[in-house]
Amino acid sequence: MQTAQRYLSHTQNKMTTNTTTPQETLDRLLKLLISKPEEASIQTDETGDGSIGLQIIVTRPDYGKVCGSKGATIRAIKHIWEYCIARGCNQPIRVTLLEPQAGFAGIRGGIVSSENFDTHEFTATILDVVSFFCDVEVNEELKAGVHRFDIYMTDKPEHIGVEFYDSFKSVFNAAAKANGGLCEFTFHG
Structure with a gap:
């Protein structure tokens, strides 16, 4: 298999070796x-x-x-x-x-423009996270305003289960919302 490649194309990314901490x-x-x-x-x-x-x-x-x-x-x-x-x-x-000692929570922000959503950075972050414990390939497709991510995991360890999937979706949906994106995640493998 190839070593880490961050951006193969706009829609397909693959990582087999994590190079980050x-x-x-x-x-x-x-x-x-x-x-x-x-x-x-x-x-x-x-x-x-x-x-x-x-x-x-x-x-x-x-x-x-x-x-x-x-x-x-x-x-x-x-x-x-x-x-x-x-x-x-x-x-x-x-x-x-x-917890910060100073400051105020501020006013809740309005809707973030979908133009702020950076597909490459988002996909690279998914690759970085999942490649710590298995080989991963991510395919992204924009359909009807929703970024659909298919995440293919090879040699997935047994400890990766429902709680990981729920945690992953919680974090990455929050990140998508903060950047004006709407995402769906499907895990394979």
């Missing part, structure tokens, strides 16, 4: 979720026991976007990184979201 991938996803990525950061703390601590730091207005409704988005992020990616890397990972 869990922190870089989380940073990439975070930039899709929030409105002020230049003011956000991820602090890394490597402990003596070999585990990695990833602390997400965002502004007050973006804090709610990362938390999601009733904490659903941050719980989904934690599941993907702490359970799925950590097992793929054979290294314990802990994700925390630091």
